[in-house]
Amino acid sequence: MQFEKTPGWLDWYQGPSKPRFKAPAGAVDAHCHVFGPGAEFPFAPERKYTPCDASKRQLTALRDHLGFARNVVVQATCHGADNSAMIDALVSSGGRARGVATVKRSVSDAELQAMHDSGVRGVRFNFVKRLVDFTPKDELVEIAERIKQLGWHVVIYFEAVDLPELWDFFTALPTTVVVDHMGRPDVTEPVDGEEFELFVRLMREHGNVWSKVSCPERLSVSGPPALHGEQRAYRDVVPFARRIVESFPDRVLWGTDWPHPNLKDHMPDDGLLVDFIPQIAPTAELQRKLLVDNPMRLYWPEEQS
Numbered sequence: 001m002q003f004e005k006t007p008g009w010l011d012w013y014q015g016p017s018k019p020r021f022k023a024p025a026g027a028v029d030a031h032c033h034v035f036g037p038g039a040e041f042p043f044a045p046e047r048k049y050t051p052c053d054a055s056k057r058q059l060t061a062l063r064d065h066l067g068f069a070r071n072v073v074v075q076a077t078c079h080g081a082d083n084s085a086m087i088d089a090l091v092s093s094g095g096r097a098r099g100v101a102t103v104k105r106s107v108s109d110a111e112l113q114a115m116h117d118s119g120v121r122g123v124r125f126n127f128v129k130r131l132v133d134f135t136p137k138d139e140l141v142e143i144a145e146r147i148k149q150l151g152w153h154v155v156i157y158f159e160a161v162d163l164p165e166l167w168d169f170f171t172a173l174p175t176t177v178v179v180d181h182m183g184r185p186d187v188t189e190p191v192d193g194e195e196f197e198l199f200v201r202l203m204r205e206h207g208n209v210w211s212k213v214s215c216p217e218r219l220s221v222s223g224p225p226a227l228h229g230e231q232r233a234y235r236d237v238v239p240f241a242r243r244i245v246e247s248f249p250d251r252v253l254w255g256t257d258w259p260h261p262n263l264k265d266h267m268p269d270d271g272l273l274v275d276f277i278p279q280i281a282p283t284a285e286l287q288r289k290l291l292v293d294n295p296m297r298l299y300w301p302e303e304q305s
């Protein structure tokens with residue numbers, strides 16, 4: 001099938017630089033996606049955007065180029081609840097990729113078990129209105145209870161302004177809960193302002209809540225962008241991510257978010273995104289927890305001694 005990209009779509013950055021920051025051995029890119037290829041894995045009819053292709057082979061090449069060892073592939077909304085492209089990436093990875101799926105209430109136990117056998121370890125609940133139609137909460141609760149039996153976790157994606165309304169639902173989830181991109185704070189607000197304090201409180205009061213300190217390129221207002229060799233990119237995001245890393249060093253994850261769906265302004269050089277890491281995790285110990293210990297505990301617990 002032939003697909004036409006959403007008008008204004010930015011393709012992922014070709015020829016990323018080699019990062020100056022050397023990731024610790026065994027580092028995990030814990031948030032990335034595959035798109036299609038559309039001819040092999042068609043995009044879902046209910047999608048809100050049509051991306052360029054971004055294949056498992058291209059993802060693996062990026063992983064190696066950046067000096068990472070493993071990936072966590074998160075189901076992108078352009079594939080709806082058809083997880084085939086993501087699962088294909090896991091199955092071909094030789095055990096070096098795990099996944100986060102999108103499922104509906106109609107998923108059977110046998111299908112969940114097959115996903116588990118392929119390397120899926122979580123489901124994603126998306127509350128970003130421009131990306132998905134509303135799924136009733138009772139359906140999500142039912143899914144959470146079922147995937148809990150498999151030892152999976154729930155990944156949640158939402159905008160900071162919606163946290164007060166979603167608080168009761170999130171704090172009642174029975175599994176580990178991983179928040180995408182720090183709950184998308186408005187970084188023009190103070191880092192100790194009311195909005196971000198609520199997010200910090202969510203993590204402080206709920207030991208099962210983790211956060212990805214990813215996507216500065218999505219959150220930044222002032223930049224400068226990770227382009228043209230910039231070593232201090234997205235400075236306005238640094239205090240937010242660094243606060244979370246330093247306050248909750250054992251519950252943070254990092255990911256490239258390649259191939260960066262729906263960016264409107266610029267497409268970052270992924271090598272320079274890796275160079276962003278020491279700004280938010282300034283010590284070797286914090287870097288090891290963020291990039292190795294934490295993702296390994298969540299996604300490859302059987303390899304923990």
Ligand SMILES: O=C(O)/C=C(\CC(=O)C(=O)O)C(=O)O
Nearest residue numbers: 075076077078131257261262
């Ligand atoms: O890649 C991300 O994490 C963020 C996305 C896209 C997304 O979540 C999806 O399509 O599933 C966004 O803000 O548009």
